[in-house]
Amino acid sequence: MEDIRDRILRPGVNCGQLARAHRAAVLIDGESYFAAFRQAAMKARRQMFILGWDIHSKVELLRGDAAVKAETDGAPITLGPLLNHLAQNNPELEIYILIWNYSMLLSLERDPNLRFNLGWTLHPRVHFHLDDEHPIGASQHQKIVVIDGQIGFCGGLDLSHYRWDSSDHEPDDPRRTTPAGDHYGPYHDIMMIVDGEPAAALAELCTERWQRATRKSIDVHGQNQWDAWPETVQPWFKEVDVAVVRTEPSYKSRQEVREVETLYRDSIRSAQRSIFIENQFFTSTVVCEALEERLREEHGPEVVIILPKEVDGWVGNKFMEFRRVNILKRVLKADVHGRLRLRHPWVGEQPKHGVMIHAKLMVVDDIFLRIGSSNLSNRSMGMDTECDLAIEASSPEQEAGVRRLRNELLAMHLGFPTDEVDNLTKETGSVVRVVDLLSDPERPDSKPRGLGPLEAQEEQFPELVSEAEIVDPKRPLEIDRLLDIFIPDETTQHSWLRAKWLWVVLGVLALVGLAGAWHFTALSDYANREVLAETMAGMARGWTIYPLIVLAYLIGGLVMFPVTVLIGATAILLEPLPAMLTAFAGTQVSAIVLYFAGMKLGRERIQSMAGSRLNRISKHLAKHGMLSVTLIRILPVAPYTIVNIVAGASHIRFVHYVFGTLLGMTPGILAVTIFTDRLLAFLRQPDLSNVLIMIAALVFLVVLTRWLKRRFT
Structure with a gap:
């Protein structure tokens, strides 16, 4: 294997740039980060950037004794009032807050009314914006704070609720509550703080993202004649080169940046003795393959991976857990030499409480560390x-800082002093050995905390493969490429034409949640074609079956029932020609009713929510009229119901919409009815002719689908 130890960090390849920091330090857990942020923020003179996945104005930055001590400094300890206080008392200070304009799929993970429930009236110089300049389904996941271009924070922590915890991770810490008073479990995360050139680089990144999201340019205003470094934070590193490592998805005219992925691969390849990882997720096939290769080597490095026992959140439980199970099985199978340890942290005695790992950390040997926002996910x-x-x-001093981080984290998780962990690591020469020795419950000095084995559970949701692909894709979805056909890059338009992206289109992903409901609730029973056929056959005889089926299409459209299931059920109930005609009638009636519903709802409500974004995209779609509708009907890039409602709220003419729907639905209706008829014929009479016809129909469907995908992407 090629030795790249001498040059892990390669600017332009696996990082954006290397910049010299006079000081750098690691902040372990929310208690230390929130306090350091407040101290640095109170020194801000001209400019502050906050980039995040989430934010909550009512989160308390200081708790317990620290909050009591802060009463003398005259500044609030709650985030929103603190930012207003800083702006009010410094007429030169501008504060910019850029938060992800999240998809409906994750609305259960965050406050669905973030813009309206911030809990405070913003000062005129506190600028807040929801960032939707990203591919559909993607997120602005960076967690960055920069103060006067001089001090920068970067890592896994948002200034939000459910984030604060001390490094003790006590099971019943009364300070660990949300602004609403809800208690939550132990939570672990990490941030890095830097000054000098890396902080300036982060500031430039923030201004670039602000300009993309708002179409307003701002300059970095730095202050170098004073020190904004938090007084309670002692530097871990001095005069050290820090790399800024990014992921940027391809979007409009922007090319993708995959430095995060490349650096994971390069750093794993460079390891000589040990790889230590903490992460919220582990679903990345790239990281999995890199670790598999190293684990199979006879003299490869040890690997310790610390993950939460269960994937947290609604999306995690329903989708990401399936991917993690497969990845864990793969690396366990590759561990032919017994050098892998998969662990989850726990605290308490009876019962044991799992610690939520939200950190995104990697330490390789004693020479390399990375901290940031990137999960080990696709x-x-x-x-x-x-x-x-x-x-x-x-230098030896910098190596000591890297080693200190790994050993402090092991000591925290295992409940032993850092010195003891450090000495044992030197004595055994093995991180794996330290984990095994200090995790032994039979030790007389064992603590009420530890690192328990993380086993690959049985696959609980094997039917969610396709949904998991949508939730954890490697690249932006095909729908972005389709929409680019109709929507030119805003950066190429005149300023009077510039507007935001279509917020409503993000609602497409809400259908993924409905798909989960079909899988996990009794609703799935009604999607069974046989049950549907028996039910409808018992309800009607003769000609009355036709209006009932059309009515089923209308009701199905209103409740977001999958239209493909309805077409298939129609093909089961009726002969091919009546089935085709009835399916055409049903889809058209449903489409027309929903079009007018969207027109009524959209013009008065949808546009009030999405504003110029909806107007802009609908005007571009209207230029292509019937072609736009036909394309979206043919390619499975948007749910039937969503297309109908958005079309009604858009500028697409009704006649174009009707004929586009008719043309676009024709291939699907023909394919489903013909194939279903041949399948039923085969089941009734499995002779050679029916087998050949069914195979030919299947081949035709596959070829047509691939041709359409290739043609339009």
Whole structure:
């Protein structure tokens, strides 16, 4: 294997740039980060940037004794009032907050009314914006704070609720509550703080993202004649080169940046003795393949991976867990030499409480560390916008800082002093051995915390493969490429034409949640074609079956029932020609009713929510009229119901919509009815002719689908 140890960090290849920081330090867990942020923020003179996945104005930055001590400094300890206080008392200070304008799919993970429930009236110089300048389904996942271009924070922590915790991770810490008073479990995360050139680089990144999201340019205003470094934070590194590592998805005219993925691969390849990882997710096939290769080597490095026992959140439980199970099985199978340890942290005695791992950390040997926002997931490699900071030690003092981080984290998780972990690591020469020795419950000095084995559970949701592909894709979805046909890059338009993207289109992903409901609730029973056929056959005889089927299409459209299932059920109930005609009638009636519903709802409500974004995209779609509708009907890039409602709220003419729907639905209706008829014929009479006809129909469907995809992408 090629030795790339001498040059892990390569600007332009696996990082954007290497910049010299006078000081850098690691902040372990929310208690230290929130306090350091407040101290630095209170020193801001001209400019502050906050980029995040989430934010909550009512989060308390200081808790317990720290909050009591802060009463004398005259500044609020709650985020929103603190930012207003800073702006009010410094007429030169401008504060910019850029938060992800999230998809409906993750609305259960965050406050669905973030813009309206911030809990405070913003000062005129506190500028807040929801960032939707990203591919559909992607997120602005960077967690960055920059103060006067001089001090920069970067890592896994948002200034939001459910984030604060101390490094003790006590099971019943009364300080660990949300602004609403809800108690939550232990939570672990990490941030890095830097000054000097890396902080200036982060500031430039923030201005670029602000300009993309708002179409307003701002300059970085730095202040170098004073020190904004938090007084309670001691530097871990001095005069150290720090790499800024990014993921930027391809979007409009922008090319993708995959530095995060490349650096993961390069750093794993460079490891000589040990790889230590903490991460929220582990679903990345690239990282999995790199670790598999190293684990199969006879003299490869040890690998310790610390993950949460269960994937957190609605999306995680329903979709990401399926991917993680497969990845864990793969690396366990590759561990032919017994050098892998998969662990989850726990605290308490009876019962044991799992610690939520939200950190995104990697330490390789004693020379390399990275901290940032990127998960070990496919979407962090090429779909979401990410930012990590990385250090490659170039002196014994810097190596000591890297080693200190790994050993402090092990000591925290295992409940032993850092010195003891450090000495044991030197004595055994093995991180795996330290984990095994200090995790032994039979030790007389064992603690009420530890690192338990993480086993690959049985696949609980094998039917969600396709949905998991949507939730954790490697690149932006095909729908973005389709929409680019109709929507030119805003950067090429005159300023009076510039507007935001279509917020309503993000609602497409809400259908993924409905798909989960079909899988996990009794609703799935009604999607069974046999049940549907028996039910409808018992309801009507003779000609009355036809209006009932059309009515089923109308009701199905209103409740977002899959139209393909309805077409298939129609093909089961009726002969091919009546089935085709009835399916055409049903889809047209449903489409027309929903079009007018969208027109009524959209003109008065949808446009009030999405504003100029909907107007802009609908005007571009209207230029292509019937072609736009036909394309979207043919390609499975948007749910039937959503297309109908958005079309009604758009500028697409009704006649173009009707004929486009008729043309676009024709291939699908013909394919489903013919194939279903041949399948039923085969089941009734499995002779050679029916077998050949069914095979020919299947081949035709596959070829047609591939041709259409190739033609339109």
